[in-house]
Each structure stands twice: as C-alpha cells, then as structure tokens.
Amino acid sequence: MSTMIAPDSAPGLILQNVSLRLNGSVLLSIDCDIPPGSILTIMGESGSGKSSLLDFIAGFLKPDFEAEGEVVLRGRNLSNVAAQDRHIGLMFQSPLLFPHMSVLQNLTFAIPPNVKGRQSRREIAEQALVDVGLSGFGTRDPATLSGGQQTRVALMRTLLAEPEALLLDEPFSSLDQTRRAEVRTLVFDLARKNGLPVLLVTHDEEDARAAGGVVHYLGANETENGCPLNGQPQR
Ligand SMILES: Nc1ncnc2c1ncn2[C@@H]1O[C@H](COP(=O)(O)OP(=O)(O)OP(=O)(O)O)[C@@H](O)[C@H]1O
Numbered sequence: 001m002s003t004m005i006a007p008d009s010a011p012g013l014i015l016q017n018v019s020l021r022l023n024g025s026v027l028l029s030i031d032c033d034i035p036p037g038s039i040l041t042i043m044g045e046s047g048s049g050k051s052s053l054l055d056f057i058a059g060f061l062k063p064d065f066e067a068e069g070e071v072v073l074r075g076r077n078l079s080n081v082a083a084q085d086r087h088i089g090l091m092f093q094s095p096l097l098f099p100h101m102s103v104l105q106n107l108t109f110a111i112p113p114n115v116k117g118r119q120s121r122r123e124i125a126e127q128a129l130v131d132v133g134l135s136g137f138g139t140r141d142p143a144t145l146s147g148g149q150q151t152r153v154a155l156m157r158t159l160l161a162e163p164e165a166l167l168l169d170e171p172f173s174s175l176d177q178t179r180r181a182e183v184r185t186l187v188f189d190l191a192r193k194n195g196l197p198v199l200l201v202t203h204d205e206e207d208a209r210a211a212g213g214v215v216h217y218l219g220a221n222e223t224e225n226g227c228p229l230n231g232q233p234q235r
Pocket residue numbers: 022044045046047048049050051052053062064
C-alpha cells in the first residue's frame with residue numbers, strides 16, 4: 001500500500017517499492033512519498049528493520065541484506081550515488097560530536113567548502129548556536145555539554161551541511177521527558193522551516209504525535225500502515 005502524504009507538492013523524498021530481504025525472507029516493504037517539510041514516522045517492533053531502512057536510504061546498507069526499489073530525492077535517483085554524495089543528514093540516539101574539536105569547530109567543520117554569502121564560516125556557526133539557545137558555548141569541549149545541549153549542537157551540525165533530507169533514528173531517546181519535548185519541537189520546526197523531508201524512527205508515541213504526519217508501522221498488519229495517530233486526514 002502506498003503511503004501518500006501530499007502527492008501534489010514539490011518533490012521531496014520518495015521510496016519507490018522498496019523491499020529489504022534478509023536470509024531470503026522479506027524483512028520490510030515500503031512505498032511512500034515524503035514532501036518537503038513533512039515528517040513520516042516509522043514505528044515497529046525491535047528487529048523489524050527500521051534502522052536497516054535508514055541505512056538503505058543513506059547508502060550504507062550492510063551486505064547481508066538484499067534490496068529492491070528506488071530512493072529518489074528531489075527528483076534525483078540515488079541508486080548509483082555514493083553515500084557521501086546523497087546530501088542526506090543523519091541524527092542518531094547518540095549525538096556523536098567530534099571529541100577533539102570545540103563546539104564551534106564541530107559546527108564550522110560541517111559547513112560545505114563552497115558556502116557563499118557575506119557571513120564567514122565562523123559567523124554562520126556562531127549564529128547557529130544563537131538559534132538553538134547556545135550562544136557562548138562555542139569554545140566548550142562537547143563532553144562538557146548536557147545531553148540536550150549536545151543534541152542541539154548535533155542538529156545544527158547536521159543542518160549546516162545543507163542536507164536535502166533528514167533521517168532521524170531515535171534521536172531523542174537519551175533525553176528526559178522535558179528536554180525531549182523541547183528538542184523534538186526544535187528539530188521538527190527547523191526541518192519544516194528548511195523544507196526538508198524527514199523520516200523519523202521512534203518507539204515513542206509522543207514523538208509520533210508531535211511529528212504530526214503519517215505513521216508507517218513496519219512488521220504490522222499492512223492495513224494499519226499510513227494511518228495517522230491523531231485520526232486527522234493524511235497531510
Ligand atoms: N549485519 C547484519 N547481518 C545480519 N543480520 C542483521 C545485520 N544487521 C541487522 N540484522 C538483523 O536485521 C534485522 C533488522 O535489524 P534493524 O536494526 O534494522 O531493526 P530495528 O527495527 O532498527 O530494531 P531496533 O528497534 O531494535 O533498533 C534484525 O533481525 C537484525 O538482527
């Protein structure tokens with residue numbers, strides 16, 4: 001069943017008849033269209049293939065898997081595009097900041113070399129810290145930041161790389177409930193503001209509700225796929 005969110009919108013991230021097999025059996029199948037600024041939430045039991053789906057989209061599916069189907073991003077078929085050239089931003093449970101760089105260096109490192117405009121790379125990175133409420137944190141060692149602060153830096157580092165889509169794999173799991181709500185609002189707002197199609201993997205129903213889009217259940221009854229949690233029309 002196709003999980004269509006807004007078929008009349010500009011091209012975002014399209015998964016065309018994607019199917020992953022492991023040891024000869026189908027692990028998952030998905031066919032969906034995530035327009036710019038929309039979030040598709042993927043839920044499913046442990047081992048249903050959520051992370052493997054993100055690996056496939058990002059271009060580093062492990063060789064034990066067989067894959068069929070196409071990933072099309074902004075009209076570009078990524079089948080023969082190397083992972084580093086796909087322009088996809090990733091965020092995981094652990095923020096994975098470079099420990100040997102300051103917070104500001106972590107951010108400037110992410111800015112593409114051909115960045116144009118009046119602002120220097122340093123100014124762009126400093127503005128990013130202001131945008132996430134971390135003004136003055138640039139000289140800090142990432143290890144001295146709280147989990148929520150590290151996640152905010154990781155988010156800005158991902159966005160400064162100018163991705164065309166975001167893949168989020170349980171990015172809020174290390175945060176307590178209050179921080180989790182704050183950070184996910186920030187992530188979703190910035191993704192929408194930047195017009196990015198987002199694929200969110202989560203076990204948390206609150207994350208799915210906050211995302212406000214379609215939920216696709218892996219490993220569940222096919223008829224449940226694409227049903228929004230809040231009962232609203234699929235947009
Ligand atoms: N390199 C590998 N070789 C063989 N099997 C693998 C490999 N990597 C993952 N698997 C298997 O593929 C299946 C899907 O794994 P995956 O990590 O994608 O699931 P998941 O839905 O993300 O799980 P979780 O919610 O626990 O993170 C699991 O059964 C896992 O054991």
